[in-house]
Amino acid sequence: MNQGRGKYDFYIGLGLAMSSSIFIGGSFILKKKGLLRLARKGSMRAGQGGHAYLKEWLWWAGLLSMGAGEVANFAAYAFAPATLVTPLGALSVLVSAILSSYFLSERLNLHGKIGCLLSILGSTVMVIHAPKEEEIETLDEMSRKLGDPGFVVFATLVVIVALILILVVGPRHGQSNILVYITICSVIGAFSVSCVKGLGIGIKELLAGHPVLRHPLPWLLLVGLVVCVSTQINYLNRALDIFNTSVVTPIYYVFFTTAVLTCSAILFKEWQRMPATDVIGTLSGFLTIVVGIFLLHAFKDVSLSLASLPVSLRKEEKVANGGSLVGSYEALRDEEASLTCGLEPHAGENVSRRNGNLAAF
Template sequence: MGFSQDNLKGFVLALSSSAFVGASFIIKKKGLRRAAAASGVRAGVGGFSYLLEPLWWLGMITMIVGEVANFVAYAFAPAVLVTPLGALSIIVSAVLAHFILNEKLHQLGILGCVMCIAGSIVIVIHAPQESPITSVQEIWSMATQPAFLLYVGSVIVLVFIMIFHFAPQCGHSNVLVFTGICSFMGSLSVMSVKAVGTALKLTFEGNNQLLYPETWFFVFIVATCVITQMNYLNKEAVTINIPLTYKKLLR
C-alpha cells in the first residue's frame, strides 16, 4: 500500500492516538481505584463516585485527545490503515501497567503483545488501496448494503442480549461481558467515524457535507457508541481483579 501525504498524516495521527488511549486506561483505572477506596462503591456495581475524582477526569481528557487524533486520522487515511494501529494501544497499556499498576506481564501477555504488533504490521503493509471518497453519501451507500445491514442488525441484537441478560447475571464476575459490549459497539462506530471525519474534511475543503442528513445520522451513531462504550468500559475496568493488561488483550 503506497503512502501518500494523507496516508502519512493518518498513520502518524493513529500512532499518536494509540499512545494517548493506551495511557488513558492506566490513568482512569488509578482514578477508579481511588474513587472506590474513598466511597466504598465500585463503578462495576453502579457507583459513580469516580466522577468526582480528578485523576479519572485526567484519564478521560487523555482518552478524548487520543480519540480526536484517531477521528482525524480516519479523515486522511483508509480505515484499513487506521483501525489496526489501534491495537498498539495494548502495548502502551501493558508497559505502563507494569510500571504504574505493578501488573506483571507474563509470557502469555508478551506473546499477545507480539501478535498484536505482527498483525498490525501485516494488515497495514498488505491493506488494499482505498478509492477516493467525494461525499458522505458514498459512505451511506456502502453502509446500507444488505450484507452490512445484516451485520449491524446482528451486532445490535447481541449487544442487547449482553446488556439485558448476561450483564445483570454475570457481568460483575466475567470480564468478557462488558468487554464484549464495548468491542461490538466499537465495531459499529468505525464506519460512522470514517463518515463524519470525511464529511468534515470535505467541508473544510469547500464541499459542504453538513447539509446532508446522512452526516448527522452518522454523528448520532458515533455519539451513541461512544457513550455506551464509556459506560461499560468503566464497569469493566473494576469488575474483577484481573490486570488491565489482560483485559486489553481480550479485546
C-alpha cells in the same frame, strides 16, 4: 485520487492512529497514578463512591490524554482506511501494559512480553500490507456506498441479529454466556466506525470550504454514531461487570475488529484492489495481534519468567526420567506374565528367579 496524495494521507492516518494508542494507553497510567496518590492520602476511593479524584491533577491529565487519543483516533479514520486504523487500536493495550510495568510496578511476565512482541510484529505486518489509498473522498460518494445493495443487505442482517440478541438472547443467556453482550457491542461497533469514517470525510470537506452542513448525511451519521456508541457502552459495561476483564478484553477486541473489517470490506470495498499477498499479509498481521493480546491478558496472573524456565525444565527432566523407569518396570512385568503363561510347570524355578530380579529392580 492522486497516488502521491493518497500515500500522504495514509501516513497522516497512520501517525494519528499510533499517537491515539499512545495517548489512550498512557491515560490509564495517569489516572491510576492519581487514584493511588489519593489512596495514600486517605481519601475515599472512587470504588467506594468518593469523588476526591476531581481535585487530583494527575487524574485530569489522564482524562485529557484520553480525550486527545479519541480525537486523534477519530481524525485517523478521515485519512487512513478502517482496515488499518481499527486493528492498531490494540497498541493502546500494549502501551498500557508496558507503562504499567515501569510506573505502577505491575510485573509483566514472560507471556506478557511475548504478547507485546507479537502485537508489535502483527501491527507492523498490517501497516505494510494495508491498502494505501482511500476509495471514498466525498459525502456524495459515501451516500452512494451506503445505498449499495450489498451493504443494505448486510446492514439489515446486522440490525436483525442485534435486535434478536438484545431482545431475546440477552435476557435469557446474557448473565451466563460471555459472547452475548460482546457480540452485541461488536456488531453495533461496525456501524459506529462507519459513522466515524463518514463524519471524518465530512469534516475534511467542511475545512475545504464545502457546504457540508446543508447535506443531510452528516446529521444522520451523527445520530447513528450517538445511538451505536451508547449501545456499545451499555453492553460492554454489562460484560465487564459480570465477567473477568482479562477475558472480556481480548474477546471483545477480536470480535469488534472482525466486525469492522467485514463491514469495511463490504461498504468501502478496500479489499478489491488489494493483491492476494496483501490480503494474506493483512489477515496474518491481524491474527498475530490476536494471539499477542490473548497471551498478554489470559496469562497475566501466571508467575513465569526466563529465570524460572531452567527450574521448570529440570522438573520436567526428572519426571521424564521417572517415567522411563516406570516404563522399564512395566515392560519387565509384562515379560514375566508372558513367560508364566507359556512355561511348563517345572519351569517355576526360573520364574521365581525372575521375580527376585524384579524385586531387586
